[in-house]
Every structure is written in C-alpha cells, then in structure tokens.
Amino acid sequence: MIEMMIWLASQVAVCFALVIISKVLYNIYLHPLRTYPGPKLWAATRLTWTHAIQSGQYHLKLHELHTRYGPVVRIAPDELSYITPEALKDIYGNRNIPKNDIWAGQEEKKHPISIVSTHEETHLRNRRALTGAFTEHAISEHVSALEDLVGLMITRFRENIASAEGKAVVDLVDWTNFLTFDISGLLSYGASFSSVSQGRAHPWVEISCSFGKGIALMASINFFAPLNRALKYAMPKAVMEKMEYHKQIAHERFLQRLAMGDRRGSQDYVGSIMAYNAEKGEVKIPEEEIEANMTLLIFAGSETTSTALAAVLTQLLQAPAALEKLEEEVRGAFESEEDINVGSVARLEYLGAVIQEGIRMGPPASIGMPRVTQKEEIVARQPVPRGTFISVNQYPAFRSQSNFTQPDSFIPERFLSDSPFDSDRLEAFEPFLMGRHKCIGQKLALTIMRLTLTRLVYAFDIRVVQAVPDFGKQNTYIFWEKKPLRVELKLKGGSSGVRT
Incomplete structure (x- = not known):
C-alpha cells in the first residue's frame, strides 16, 4: 500500500513537472509574443517578473532590459514594456485598452468603489464627483491653507536655526512628508495631522512605504491563481497590521469629516463629492465610496507629491550650477518673503x-500598472494580441538615451524654450500620465511644489551634509523607499534668529 502511494505521488510529480516544462517551452517558442525581444528567463515564467518587483529594483532591471533590447521588451509570458512616445499615445490614448484588474485583486472585481477602479463607469463617476476639488478655482480656495502650512514649515526651520546658533541640520525627506501629509489630511478630512507643527511624523507617514510594499506583493500574488488564495496568507503580519491600522484611522477620520457636513463646500474632497451629489439630486457617490476614495487619496495626494519634492531636491543639491541659477531667479524675483505666494511663483x-x-x-x-488588450491592438506600429499586459514604465522611459540627451544628468535647461538639446523627445515625458486616467491632482501637486521650493530657496542657503546618491538608485515598491536627505540650513545672508 505504501509502495503504491509512493508510486502515485511520483507519477503526480512527474505529470506536474511535465506540465510546467510544457508551459515554459510554449511561452518561449510558441506563445504569440515569442517574436518580441527580451530575455528567455523573463518570457518563460511570471516568477522572474515577481522576483524583480519584490526586490525593489524592478525599475532598474527594466532600464537594463530596455538598454539591451530596445524600445519594447517582453518582461513576462504575457507582458510587454515600452518606452516610446508612440506607445504612450497608443496605450493610454486608447479607450479600448482598460486597466487590468489582476493587480487590484478579487475585491476590485467584485466591488469596484473608487476613482482608481478598473471598472470604467465607476472610475468616471468618481472622477466627475472629485473634479470640483481640483479645479483652478478650488485650488484658489486652498491657497491660504497651503501658504500657511508651507510658511509654518519655514518657521520651524528658522526656530531650529536659532536654537542651533545659526545653522541647523534637517532631513528634507522627512519634512516634505510632514508637509504633504498635512495638506492631504486637510483636504481629505478637513484637518491636518499636525506633523509640521509638531515636527514629527504621524503614524500614517511612517507606514506609507509598507503600504506600497503591500500593494506590490498583492499584485504579484494575484497572478498565481488559484494559489493566490493560499499565498495571501503569507502576507507579512506586520504589513497586514499596518494596513488594518490605516483602515481603522481612515474610518475614524472619515466619520469626523462627515460630522462637519458640507459647510466647506468644494474646498476639500468630501465637500466636492457632497456638492456633486446635491447637484445631481441623488446619491451618485454613497458614503462607502466616499470613504474608499479618501483612504486612497490620503496617500495618492501626499506620497507622490512628497516623492517629487524629494527627487527634485536630491538632484538639485548635487548640481551646484543649477542651484545657484535657481537662487538667482527666486531671490531676484521677490523683494521679501511676503511677496511669495501661489500666484507669484507660477x-x-x-x-x-x-x-x-x-x-x-x-x-x-x-513603474506603471499595466493596461490589458481586449483584442488585437497596434502599439508602436506592431500588432499586440488580445490578453497582453502593456505599459510605458516611466523610469526607463525617462532615463533612455533614445528619449533624452545625457539622461542620467540633471540639466533643467532641457525643459526651457531655448533647450540645448533639440533632439530630446519631450513628448515621452508625461509624469502625470495621459488620457482618461490622467492624474486628477496634477495642478495641485505642482502648486505645492512651486510654493515649497521657492520658500526654501529664498529663505535659506542649503548645503548637503552627507553625499546623496542619484534618487533613482533607491528601491521602489509602488512607492519609493526614500533615504534621508540631510542638509544644513542657514538663513540667507548668514543672519540668524526667528523671523516673525
């Protein structure tokens, strides 16, 4: 009996191995994507892609692959990565190529409820409801709050300088996180997290990287159906606890915001949705969906902006000529700090x-969440079969020599009207995406960045305390795992003290 069971087990193992080998051989030699360039190991199985995305080095590996294989690379049995402007338009400008729902998982398939939904009708309905919070008029209503929070951060820096006898060392990655989470809290829930005023992170700031790791892990697991149901239990306990804590705090904050009613009008996100419901004369966006949107926007509206600020500052502080030129522009444009506001920095x-x-x-x-073809499509002049995951990943696209001259050098002049690089393909640069899923918060994010950088450069002489690497060499798990950016601040001109 035991011998029979062993024999059966061995036969099952042999059959299983044959199935896997057959699948691998099919993926490499018979799959419809077999003619696309790329490494055989990536084409053979999704496991190679999974390892790359979990390593935190996925963006760098993609860059290596595109450098070796060209503008389109097969990075999984059923996935292609692109870096060209043509592909950008063909993928994101095509309404017939939707976002994939594997990354989002089973919950999204069963119950789509937010602006990032893969379900187009749900996405459109929520986007329309939130648009009122991101118009130029709405941003003008946010102006005083934005200027107050940025001004408070500058004041805290002045206080640190005064207490340290003329110079202070701060971590600008931490402080930009404090600032953007406070702004996001104010616009999402009607109250900031007081991180800037207290000079320390709210727990939500600290879990943002874990939140991104959780999304990346779930995206990987969901490709291995039906094993994904069991693999989800392998999610690290600490990550699950942080995600649960996030949900709990988000729910509490949401209830507090609802208690305020619609008296804030379109000044914040909840107010925008309430106004939309009132305009339509019915509940287009129920409370469940409002809460889901706030849970997402608190990160989407803060983490991305703080990362952009950190990237700009990291690269700027390694380019003394560019920093000096920016100081000259900023300090030459304003006679006093009181002249610096949202309107004047534009x-x-x-x-x-x-x-x-x-x-x-x-x-x-x-790295981008891939779209998936519903039928054969033409992308970058080549046919792509139905059921193929396709995306333009920004890091390799923005660092490609085929798109930008000296792509690893920080040269702001390339974006001026008299650019020294006429051959640069600026149409490949769409950091806020394009099409119907373009980032709704683009204007707000740029407003925050312009105001923050201007106030910093005008008020302080900034010097890096320790060597800073290329920002892009850090790990990314949907969100960047940002390293500290410690700088020494002195008041412009060498004076000290707190300015009132």
Whole structure:
C-alpha cells in the first residue's frame, strides 16, 4: 500500500513537472509574443517578473532590459514594456485598452468603489464627483491653507536655526512628508495631522512605504491563481497590521469629516463629492465610496507629491550650477518673503524646469500598472494580441538615451524654450500620465511644489551634509523607499534668529 502511494505521488510529480516544462517551452517558442525581444528567463515564467518587483529594483532591471533590447521588451509570458512616445499615445490614448484588474485583486472585481477602479463607469463617476476639488478655482480656495502650512514649515526651520546658533541640520525627506501629509489630511478630512507643527511624523507617514510594499506583493500574488488564495496568507503580519491600522484611522477620520457636513463646500474632497451629489439630486457617490476614495487619496495626494519634492531636491543639491541659477531667479524675483505666494511663483520659468527635470530623474510613478488588450491592438506600429499586459514604465522611459540627451544628468535647461538639446523627445515625458486616467491632482501637486521650493530657496542657503546618491538608485515598491536627505540650513545672508 505504501509502495503504491509512493508510486502515485511520483507519477503526480512527474505529470506536474511535465506540465510546467510544457508551459515554459510554449511561452518561449510558441506563445504569440515569442517574436518580441527580451530575455528567455523573463518570457518563460511570471516568477522572474515577481522576483524583480519584490526586490525593489524592478525599475532598474527594466532600464537594463530596455538598454539591451530596445524600445519594447517582453518582461513576462504575457507582458510587454515600452518606452516610446508612440506607445504612450497608443496605450493610454486608447479607450479600448482598460486597466487590468489582476493587480487590484478579487475585491476590485467584485466591488469596484473608487476613482482608481478598473471598472470604467465607476472610475468616471468618481472622477466627475472629485473634479470640483481640483479645479483652478478650488485650488484658489486652498491657497491660504497651503501658504500657511508651507510658511509654518519655514518657521520651524528658522526656530531650529536659532536654537542651533545659526545653522541647523534637517532631513528634507522627512519634512516634505510632514508637509504633504498635512495638506492631504486637510483636504481629505478637513484637518491636518499636525506633523509640521509638531515636527514629527504621524503614524500614517511612517507606514506609507509598507503600504506600497503591500500593494506590490498583492499584485504579484494575484497572478498565481488559484494559489493566490493560499499565498495571501503569507502576507507579512506586520504589513497586514499596518494596513488594518490605516483602515481603522481612515474610518475614524472619515466619520469626523462627515460630522462637519458640507459647510466647506468644494474646498476639500468630501465637500466636492457632497456638492456633486446635491447637484445631481441623488446619491451618485454613497458614503462607502466616499470613504474608499479618501483612504486612497490620503496617500495618492501626499506620497507622490512628497516623492517629487524629494527627487527634485536630491538632484538639485548635487548640481551646484543649477542651484545657484535657481537662487538667482527666486531671490531676484521677490523683494521679501511676503511677496511669495501661489500666484507669484507660477511665473518662475527656471523653477518649472527644475521641477520637471527632478521628476524626470525620480518619477513618483516609476513603474506603471499595466493596461490589458481586449483584442488585437497596434502599439508602436506592431500588432499586440488580445490578453497582453502593456505599459510605458516611466523610469526607463525617462532615463533612455533614445528619449533624452545625457539622461542620467540633471540639466533643467532641457525643459526651457531655448533647450540645448533639440533632439530630446519631450513628448515621452508625461509624469502625470495621459488620457482618461490622467492624474486628477496634477495642478495641485505642482502648486505645492512651486510654493515649497521657492520658500526654501529664498529663505535659506542649503548645503548637503552627507553625499546623496542619484534618487533613482533607491528601491521602489509602488512607492519609493526614500533615504534621508540631510542638509544644513542657514538663513540667507548668514543672519540668524526667528523671523516673525
């Protein structure tokens, strides 16, 4: 009997091995994507892709693959990665190529409820409801809050300088996180997290990287159906606890915001949705969906902006000539700090170029959630079969020599009207994406960045305390695992003390 069981087990193992070998051989030699360039190991199985994305080095591996194989690379049995402007338009400008729902998992398939939903009708309905919070008019309503929070951060830096007798060392990665989470809290729930005023992170700030790791892990697991049901239990306990804590705090904050009613109008996200429901005369977005949107926007509205600021500052502080040029523009444009506001910083041309170049080198969305073809499509002049995952990944696209001259160098001038690089393909630079899923918060994010950078550069002489690497060499798990950016701050001109 025992011998029979052993024999049966061995036969099952042999059959299982044959199935796997057959699948691998099919993926490499018979699959419809077999003619696309790429390494055989990536084409053979999704496991290679999974290892890459879990390593935190996925964006760098993609860059290596595109450098070796060209503008389109097969990175999984059923997935292609692109870096060209043509592919960008063909993929994200095509309404017939939707977001994939494997990354989102079973919950999204059963119950789509937010602006990032893969279900197009749900996405559109929520986007329309939230649009009111991101118009130029809405941003003008946010102005005083934005200027107050940025001003408070500058005041805290002045206090640190005064207490340290003329100079202070701060971590700008920490402080930009404090700032953007406070702004996001104010606009999501009607109250900031007081991180800037207290000079320390709210627990939500600290779990953002774990949140991104959780998304990346779930995205990987979901490709291995039906094993994904069992593999989900392998999710690290600490990550699960942090995600649960996030949900709990988000729910409490949401209830507090609901208790305020709609008296804030379109000044915040909840107010925008309430106004939309009132305009339609019915509940288009129920409370469950409002809460889901706030849970997402608290990260989407803060982590991406703080990352962009960190990327800009990291690269700018390694380029003394660019920093000096920005100081000259900013300090020459204003007679006093009181003249610096949301409206006045919008006209600073070199500042805009600095921001774009910093984002190019450290895009907050370095890797993209793939779309999936529903039928054969033409992408970059080549046919792509039905059921193929396709995306333009920003990090390799923005660092490609085929798109940008000296792609690993921080040269803001490339984004000026008299750019020294006429051959640069600026149409490949779409950090906020394009099409119907373009980032709804683009104008708000740029407003925050312009105001923050101007206030910093105007008020302080900034010097890096320790060597800073290329921002793009850090790990990314959907969100970047940002390293500290410790700098020494002195008041402009060498004076000290707290300015009132």
